[in-house]
Amino acid sequence: MCSRDCCSGPGGSHRGNACTDKKGAKSGSLAGEKIIPTPQSLLYPYEVIEEIADFITKGSGMRPRIGIICGSGLGSLADMIQDPKIFEYEKIPNFPVSTVEGHAGRLVVGTLEGATVMAMQGRFHFYEGYPLAKCSMPVRVMKLCGVEYLFATNAAGGINPRFAVGDIMLMHDHVNMLGFAGNSPLQGPNDPRFGPRFPALVNSYNKDLINKAIEIGKAMGIESNIHVGVYSCLGGPNYETIAELKALRMMGVDAVGMSTVHEVITARHCDMKVFAFSLITNKCATEYSDKKDEEANHEEVMAVAKNRQKACCELVSRLIREIHMASP
Numbered sequence: 001m002c003s004r005d006c007c008s009g010p011g012g013s014h015r016g017n018a019c020t021d022k023k024g025a026k027s028g029s030l031a032g033e034k035i036i037p038t039p040q041s042l043l044y045p046y047e048v049i050e051e052i053a054d055f056i057t058k059g060s061g062m063r064p065r066i067g068i069i070c071g072s073g074l075g076s077l078a079d080m081i082q083d084p085k086i087f088e089y090e091k092i093p094n095f096p097v098s099t100v101e102g103h104a105g106r107l108v109v110g111t112l113e114g115a116t117v118m119a120m121q122g123r124f125h126f127y128e129g130y131p132l133a134k135c136s137m138p139v140r141v142m143k144l145c146g147v148e149y150l151f152a153t154n155a156a157g158g159i160n161p162r163f164a165v166g167d168i169m170l171m172h173d174h175v176n177m178l179g180f181a182g183n184s185p186l187q188g189p190n191d192p193r194f195g196p197r198f199p200a201l202v203n204s205y206n207k208d209l210i211n212k213a214i215e216i217g218k219a220m221g222i223e224s225n226i227h228v229g230v231y232s233c234l235g236g237p238n239y240e241t242i243a244e245l246k247a248l249r250m251m252g253v254d255a256v257g258m259s260t261v262h263e264v265i266t267a268r269h270c271d272m273k274v275f276a277f278s279l280i281t282n283k284c285a286t287e288y289s290d291k292k293d294e295e296a297n298h299e300e301v302m303a304v305a306k307n308r309q310k311a312c313c314e315l316v317s318r319l320i321r322e323i324h325m326a327s328p
């Protein structure tokens with residue numbers, strides 16, 4: 001009998017992560033298959049996610065309501081948390097490690113503006129060699145910890161010519177380029193305890209939260225630096241060619257990065273409310289040029305994030321205050 005709830009009856013077994021079911025699996029689209037090439041969703045069965053969530057809720061004595069993912073150089077969002085309980089990723093059972101500069105690799109649980117929160121100071125990217133299901137696994141951990149709202153932040157290149165370095169783009173939609181190529185964090189057998197086999201993604205980005213963030217931007221006096229737009233995630237780690245940037249612009253993409261989309265898909269699959277924004281850390285050139293200073297680089301990304309962390313922190317904390325005040 002398969003112990004992972006992915007096979008339907010006696011005779012099911014696993015070889016590595018591959019699930020074989022002699023009776024013919026009913027748990028996804030894999031009926032009758034003896035070898036499953038990329039059973040991403042089997043990497044972290046429900047019970048494993050549950051164990052990680054228990055470790056965090058018992059270790060912190062809290063059931064956080066809001067989850068925050070800090071983008072590159074935006075780790076200071078987690079530094080705002082009061083009475084923090086800190087979990088280094090390497091000490092959390094079954095957790096991956098962060099390998100990117102600007103992603104500290106720890107989970108911070110505590111309160112912010114009265115609300116219980118948990119923040120990832122360091123996310124996992126596809127280009128680090130992690131499958132998408134592993135990159136977004138912490139979102140499911142958040143869900144089982146009690147999180148209702150996901151705040152996902154990222155550093156991104158501005159493709160929309162109206163965007164300036166340091167601006168903030170509130171995400172109202174995305175173009176999932178990795179999905180175009182047949183990749184999804186939900187690939188593999190579906191566990192309905194997380195969500196449906198075929199989740200809809202229209203209205204993924206909560207409109208009320210976007211509108212509240214716009215109002216907060218006005219109150220902060222930074223309305224001219226706030227935009228609403230479409231983000232796209234590419235696999236990275238290389239930045240884009242001019243031809244790729246032109247193509248993305250034609251598709252209606254305003255900002256490009258290497259994260260967030262698979263986290264949002266995973267969050268919407270398990271019915272979390274999503275708020276996400278991109279800090280525009282560089283302007284993407286869409287014309288050919290020999291100028292070296294027009295090329296994207298991670299040092300610039302980090303420097304801009306550091307310069308703009310105060311505004312990003314204020315936006316996040318004010319929005320969390322509004323959520324908490326509306327329903328404590």
Ligand SMILES: O=P(O)(O)O[C@@H]1C[C@H](O)[C@@H](CO)O1
Nearest residue numbers: 071072154155258259298301
């Ligand atoms: O984690 P995010 O999406 O904020 O980081 C972006 C994408 C790459 O990791 C890095 C490139 O500079 O910044």
Ligand SMILES: Nc1nc2[nH]cnc2c(=O)[nH]1
Nearest residue numbers: 155156157256257258296
């Ligand atoms: N893909 C991508 N990711 C980024 N992260 C920060 N800037 C960029 C960029 O220009 N392109």
